[in-house]
Amino acid sequence: MNIEALKKLITQETAVAVYFSSPHCGVCEALRPKVEALFIEKFPAVRFIHIKIDKLLGISGEFGVFAAPTLLVFFEGKEFLRKVRLMGIQELQDKIERPYKMIF
Template sequence: MTLEELQETIRSEVGVLLYFSGEHCSVCHALRPKFKEVFDENFPLLKQIYLDAHENLEISAHFQVFSVPTMIVFMDGREFAREGRSVSMHQLTEKLKRPYIMMTE
């Protein structure tokens, strides 16, 4: 995926989850299934995109991702939430619920 394709996806979708990880990042690999489960259950209309930060340097630099894992949620084409290593799934879910409902109803 190119940066231009990703930007078009962000503009055209209701919402997008970008999850930046690294091949040798054990935290990344542990959190990814949890993010997928939470987003599948609570935010099914958000498009989920998983990227290796090291293989996608242009995209990582554009979104100022300097450490992994980093999760960025876009809603209505704008960055709405950004989380790093220590993320509470409960707090994130609560933060996203109301705007998600407003945008999808």
């Protein structure tokens, strides 16, 4: 996936979650399966995408991602939530639940 394809996907899909990670990031690797499982179990209509920022040069600047891990959640093409580094699964669920139920 390239930057243009990701931007297009964000505008075309009703809900998208993009998880950015970097190489040699222990927090990124430990947190990703938990975040991904949250979306699969609680928010199945949200399209979950994992981006390794070292594999897609320029993506960090394009989306304003300057630390890893970063989670961006978009509803109807607009950024709804941005969590950087420390994020609790319950906190994510609480923040996403209300708009998710309103849209879906």
